[in-house]
Amino acid sequence: MGKVTMTVNGKSRTAEAEGRTLLVEWLREGLRLTGTHVGCDTSQCGACVVHVDGAPVKACTVLAQELDGAEVRTIEGMADADGSLGTIQQAFQDYHGLQCGFCTPGMVMSAASLLEENPKPSEAEVRHYLEGNICRCTGYHNIVKAVMAASGQEVAPVAAE
Amino acid sequence: MYDFELLKPATIDEAAAMLAEGDAQALGGGQTLIPTMKARLAQMDRLVALSGIDAIRGVCTDDDGRICIGGGTSHATVAREYAKSYPALASLAGRIGDPAVRSRGTIGGSLANNDPSACYPAAALASNATIVTNTRDIGADDFFQGMFTTALEEGEIITEVRFPVPEKAAYExxxxxxxxxxxxxxxxAKFADGVRVAVTGASSDGVFRWSEAEQALSDDWSADVVAGLAAPGAEGMISDLHGDGAYRAHLVKVMTARAVKGAV
Structure with missing residues (x-):
């Protein structure tokens, strides 16, 4: 056991971690930030995606102790300063980009990374970037529409693929 | 995951000393090893994380024009850095897994693991890359020795990978x-002195060079010449529910022709 400190959503946070403690466990159990979900626990579904030093990372596939001193952003850090939904979150609501909502935290974090790298992606680019985020409700079309809307682009009435 | 002690060396020498003692295993980006450990398919007393060693992260070009990639460099960095100077390599790196995997996964980890279906071994073998470790330089032709098997000794760490840049190349x-x-x-990969063709995903011996295609393409660089070749033998090809050996052998030929056609 050792103490691990990271800047999480702008605030310095400290919690215990064993060598084997995963980032997602440290966030959920150590900090009680339960917005980051564990979907598959086999590194395939992307529900646990958070940003580490600005890059998307599967929080279930990285060890907390390795990230001592890192800057982390989770879904809890995606709302606007006044507590209202951020642009991407609002677009997910507007375009019905979630059904059961379990994959949504990861989808929103991946979408945020995409729009930072590529502010006006094509629909194909959105689909390619979200390849590592699985929605078991299979609501992909509306997720893609939400990301297109969040980027300020026109949203096709019917998804292409 | 079984319990272990996580060690975080800051230098290669520290890491090598930690790996030399007892039951220790190096951790690169962890995108294969951590899932394997979570499934309890791997366990060790001590895990030596290489992610804190700054000296093996980053890219540069050497005096011979080869591009040199630190063993701890992420796929995302390679995809970004080489989009212009070695587009085939950047394209390969940019299509590994998904964006989150590419943030953490490293070239050194991929090569050291030598998964028979990994992407990077094909680039290293086709480019005739040199794998530099903390003790020596290993040519790609000597490095890959079968499924999940390489020339690396226990505790040896990939510090850098040097790629000669071909005239034209593609990864399909x-x-x-x-x-x-x-x-x-x-x-x-088409070089001034000949063509190299490396195949991954197909053989149960891991990545291999398709020498018949290399000879034919060295004489005549065209997709048509590949169409005229017999596919490599189905014997020794991986056969599973996704495709039998004959299907994979056929795909080798199809992917080679597409790669030649799309090479830049």
Whole structure:
């Protein structure tokens, strides 16, 4: 056991971690930030995606102790300063980009990374970037529409693929 | 995951000393090893994380014009840095797994693991790369020694990979959509003194060079010449529910022709 400190959503946070403690466990159990979900626990579904030093990372596939001193952003850090939904979150609501909502935290974090790298992606680019985020409700079309809307682009009435 | 002690060396020498003692294993980006440990398919007393060693992260070009990639460099960095100077390599790196995997996964980890369906071994073998470790330089032809097997000794760490840049190259991947690993993928690289063709995903011996295609393409660089070749033998090809050996052998030929056609 050792103490691990990271800047999480702008605030310095400290919690215990064993060598084997995963980032997602440290966030959920150590900090009680339960917005980051564990979907598959086999590194395939992307529900646990958070940003580490600005890059998307599967929080279930990285060890907390390795990230001592890192800057982390989770879904809890995606709302606007006044507590209202951020642009991407609002677009997910507007375009019905979630059904059961379990994959949504990861989808929103991946979408945020995409729009930072590529502010006006094509629909194909959105689909390619979200390849590592699985929605078991299979609501992909509306997720893609939400990301297109969040980027300020026109949203096709019917998804292409 | 079974319990272990996590060690975080800051230098290669520290890491090598930690790996030399007892039951220790190096951790690169962890995108294969951590899932393997979570499934309790791997366990060790001590895990030596290489992610804190700044000296093995980053890219540069050497005096011979070779591009040099630190062993701890992420796929995302390679995809970004080489989009212009070695587009085939950047394209390969930018299609490994998904964006989150590419943030953490490293070239050194991929090569050291030598998964028979990994992408990077094909680039290293086709480019005739040199794998530099903390003790020696190893040519790609000597490095890959079969499925999950390499020339690396216990505790040896990949510090850098040096790629000669070909005149033209391409990586064509027939993706297995569930895993996003190649079902079969081919990297072709055309150099002034000949063509190299490396195949991943197909053989149960891991990455290999398709020498018949190399000879034919060295004489005549065209997709048509590949069409005229017999596919490599189905014997020794991986056969599973995703595709039998004959299917994979056929894909080798198809992917090679596409790679030649698309080479830049």
């Amino acid at each position: 991947k027939f993706i297995q959509p569930a895993s996003r690993f190649p079902l079969v993928a081919v990297f072709v």
